[in-house]
Amino acid sequence: MREYTYGPFRSRRLGLSLGINVLASYKLCTYNCVYCEIGLTKKENLVSPNYRIKLPPSSNFRKELKSILTYVPHLNSITFGYNGEPTLNENLLDFFEIADNVRNELDWKNKKPILTLFTNSSTLYDDKVRGRVKKFELVLAKLDAANEEDFKRTNRPNHETPKIEVIINSLAELKKEMLRENKLAIQILVFASYKDSFLPNNNSKNIQDLAFALKKIQPDIIQIYSTARIPAEYFVYAIDDEKKREIAAIFKEIINNEKIEIIVY
Template sequence: MPREYTYGPFQSRRLGLSLGVDILPRSKLCTFNCVYCEIGPTGKNQLVSPNFRIKLPPSPLFRKELKSILKFVPHLNSITFGYNGEPTLNENILDFLKIALEVRDDLNWTHEKPKLTLFTNSSTLIFDEIRERVKQFELVLAKLDVATNNYFKQSNRPHPETPKIESIIDSITKLKKEMPMDHKLAIQCLFYNSYREEYISNNNPENVKNLAYAIKRIKPDLVQIYSTARIPAEYFVFAIDDERKREIIKIFKEIIQNDKIKIEYY
């Protein structure tokens, strides 16, 4: 059977064995054009405003496809929405979630059931109706790797209609407060270095410190620090090493001072 919606499962650094679900059109659709994006640069026609919505309801094939794959992986850890851009741009995201939940709950699992997980770049969380949808996922991985607008523009290169990073930080904070107690919020911080002398990457002391203060405010369940692992969109981007990740964790812990927030690196 040809596959329309799913990728993998793959062993993910952050999620364990994860089946990817893509609910966007075949080509990338995103509100950002991150310099480190591992699915390539966001083309002109692929870069959209956070106000943009696409209606792409699931076809009957989605349920069939999920069922036929999931029965082979009773030890799966996560059914993960994301991969080809920003999934909250699809108005029908909850139709997909409903089907995925039904299929998952109908099957027998060797350990815990796989979590219904969502990757979001956080740009659409300013909208109440989007937070209402997002909070229904059991694990939300929200991107935040800068804390000031100059680095936001440099690193994530957002669509011009994207709100300022302070508003995005406020909306992630709101999301956490609105999420059910048994659903978890993880903040994903991707740090990278730059070979271009005039280009300051987000791996600089000022950004690390400001980001820690933003996370302190958000109070997520988990912070995931990681770096590029595949070819980035821009040639000048390269990964930080594990030693630097441990240093960042130390700085985060000193500023955040909250044992309830787990901080991990990958």
């Protein structure tokens, strides 16, 4: 029975990716995003970004990982971050180190898989958390909104979450602290709404605000995508590819930096 790993799955963004959960078997998150594809965050599990749990890997983690990796010589990514926000676990780097060791013990057909982390960015104001996050070779950091109204509507953060401006500044800080060979990708999920009373994050103010936030952060990669599975709220639906390309064009013009790769999924 598998305790820590999911897949591998073929992912639009990562190629063949093996998922690693470093949290418990239930969702634990600082957000309750309207589009979340693993369902609503229960009230008792919508925790503060200051909240930390200590969940070290058991000896099974190494065994489980090695037994799977041995059979997937063409894996592209070992990807941390299922069941919520992985930086809430104080022991994140213990998992990282075991994964790095196991990866280095094996023969890879082509390139060895990269160590990737998903984060919703809410805990990055904490220097200790950034110190852990920056070790990953690819950091996929969420930023769906760049003003307080859109942030609260879209991500419905725990009330102790810092303001979006603080989160944007901490993403800029993280980028400066990361090694040149590691990459920061900002992931932006843009959606539309069937409900007239709910303004979705594809509104022009939010798109403009996001462009200026991205200009400040200067990530290596910007990924624009939309919902692909059933969202937590019934009124959320995916925007089409043309709209994604329009958003990419707005970002490109405002950011005005050819070195930043903008990818539409």
